[in-house]
Amino acid sequence: MQALQEQARKLLEDQTVKVVIGYAPGSDEERARALFVRTPQQAEQLIFDQRCRQNLATYLLKPEVKALGRPAVVAGVATLRTILQYAVENQLQDQAVVALAVDGNGQVTTLSTFSQIEEYLATCPRGLTPEQEQELARIEQMSREERWAFWSQQLSRCLKCYACRAACPLCYCARCITEVNQPQWIPVAADPFGNLEWNVVRAMHLAGRCVDCGSCREACPEDIPIDLLNRLLARETLTHFGAAPGYSLRREYALAVFRPDDKEDFIR
Amino acid sequence: MAESAVVEAANRTAATSAFEPRIVAFVCNWCTYAGADLTGTSRIRYATNVRVLRLPCTGRIDFMLILQAFGQGADGVMVSGCHPGDCHYTAGNFHARRRWIVFRELLDFLGVDVRRICFSWVSAAEGAKWADLVNQFVQEIRALGPYREFPRRLPQLKPAEVC
Numbered sequence: 001m002q003a004l005q006e007q008a009r010k011l012l013e014d015q016t017v018k019v020v021i022g023y024a025p026g027s028d029e030e031r032a033r034a035l036f037v038r039t040p041q042q043a044e045q046l047i048f049d050q051r052c053r054q055n056l057a058t059y060l061l062k063p064e065v066k067a068l069g070r071p072a073v074v075a076g077v078a079t080l081r082t083i084l085q086y087a088v089e090n091q092l093q094d095q096a097v098v099a100l101a102v103d104g105n106g107q108v109t110t111l112s113t114f115s116q117i118e119e120y121l122a123t124c125p126r127g128l129t130p131e132q133e134q135e136l137a138r139i140e141q142m143s144r145e146e147r148w149a150f151w152s153q154q155l156s157r158c159l160k161c162y163a164c165r166a167a168c169p170l171c172y173c174a175r176c177i178t179e180v181n182q183p184q185w186i187p188v189a190a191d192p193f194g195n196l197e198w199n200v201v202r203a204m205h206l207a208g209r210c211v212d213c214g215s216c217r218e219a220c221p222e223d224i225p226i227d228l229l230n231r232l233l234a235r236e237t238l239t240h241f242g243a244a245p246g247y248s249l250r251r252e253y254a255l256a257v258f259r260p261d262d263k264e265d266f267i268r
Numbered sequence: 269m270a271e272s273a274v275v276e277a278a279n280r281t282a283a284t285s286a287f288e289p290r291i292v293a294f295v296c297n298w299c300t301y302a303g304a305d306l307t308g309t310s311r312i313r314y315a316t317n318v319r320v321l322r323l324p325c326t327g328r329i330d331f332m333l334i335l336q337a338f339g340q341g342a343d344g345v346m347v348s349g350c351h352p353g354d355c356h357y358t359a360g361n362f363h364a365r366r367r368w369i370v371f372r373e374l375l376d377f378l379g380v381d382v383r384r385i386c387f388s389w390v391s392a393a394e395g396a397k398w399a400d401l402v403n404q405f406v407q408e409i410r411a412l413g414p415y416r417e418f419p420r421r422l423p424q425l426k427p428a429e430v431c
Contacts, residue, residue: 148379
């Protein structure tokens with residue numbers, strides 16, 4: 001933690017960055033909130049521990065944050081992957097952001113170019129944790145009727161608050177399909193059809209792009225396991241198309257490219 | 269009195285008549301639509317349960333169209349276009365194929381009955397294949413019965429009704 005504060009102070013003092021986006025203690029013991037550090041003195045408020053799960057890269061594309069000047073961002077693996085995915089999607093320019101990568105031991109690495117982030121990520125473990133695998137497998141082992149019952153029950157709690165969208169660093173479209181009302185694709189009301197459609201759309205639009213930060217699940221006030229949908233599609237796009245978003249600058253968006261010999265077994 | 273007699277008669281008809289699947293087909297303009305046209309001009313008789321909707325290309329067939337069809341009461345949905353390599357726009361069907369692979373996995377994971385979606389390639393020369401495919405799919409949906417568990421889309425105001 002001290003190393004992080006020290007590094008943040010240094011970056012602000014020598015004017016390398018104008019703002020450090022990090023975490024500060026939240027409203028209770030279990031929460032952390034985002035903190036925008038703009039003076040070297042404020043750097044001592046920064047923390048980094050188990051509570052710091054929000055993906056701070058979400059702020060990088062906001063016009064009001066861009067207006068603050070060059071930012072540094074406190075980053076775990078998911079946040080670093082987000083930055084590379086932004087690069088692939090032409091949303092960030094190289095060296096526009098400094099990443100303060102913090103690993104499990106509190107070691108801080110300052111990464112100021114995309115290729116440095118790429119090299120750093122190459123050393124990080126990839127793939128799902130055994131718990132994540134199990135959570136997916138538990139649903140996949142159900143019969144179709146059970147799966148439908150499970151998800152109908154889960155999605156019936158959806159309030160259509162779009163907190164998942166707000167928390168997601170890759171849901172950055174200026175005009176989301178939910179706002180399109182001529183025609184109204186996704187019903188405004190939180191009804192079973194609209195809830196299903198919204199969650200399918202969200203998952204589909206993130207297929208092959210999701211960096212598995214889990215911010216959507218964290219943000220959901222109803223604790224619907226929506227991250228499972230993203231994780232499933234991350235696994236499928238990896239198996240079918242070799243998509244590994246956020247690990248490489250050269251990787252293209254899996255659903256925007258194709259191979260003539262893509263394999264499927266259901267088209268008649 | 270008269271009204272209840274009408275309702276009664278309607279109920280009687282519904283109870284006695286067999287289930288007729290309602291199927292929506294999203295097809296591409298260049299291959300499957302032309303193929304279905306050929307089925308007609310070849311005087312091939314096939315099931316009348318399918319409503320064909322023509323789109324420029326399978327690449328244009330957004331997955332939301334499929335959800336909307338189910339949400340508005342379809343029992344089955346067909347999606348069909350040019351064979352790989354034959355796309356009028358060179359690569360629309362290759363992109364569509366990738367999307368279908370992902371979309372189908374997602375629906376299956378959610379417990380949506382993916383047997384009710386028929387993806388196919390039907391060229392402009394395959395009028396007979398289209399007839400066989402529709403007949404086959406109607407039979408499959410008839411066996412599965414009406415898709416009652418899928419949530420219906422709530423009725424929307426028509427533009428003229430919105431002030």
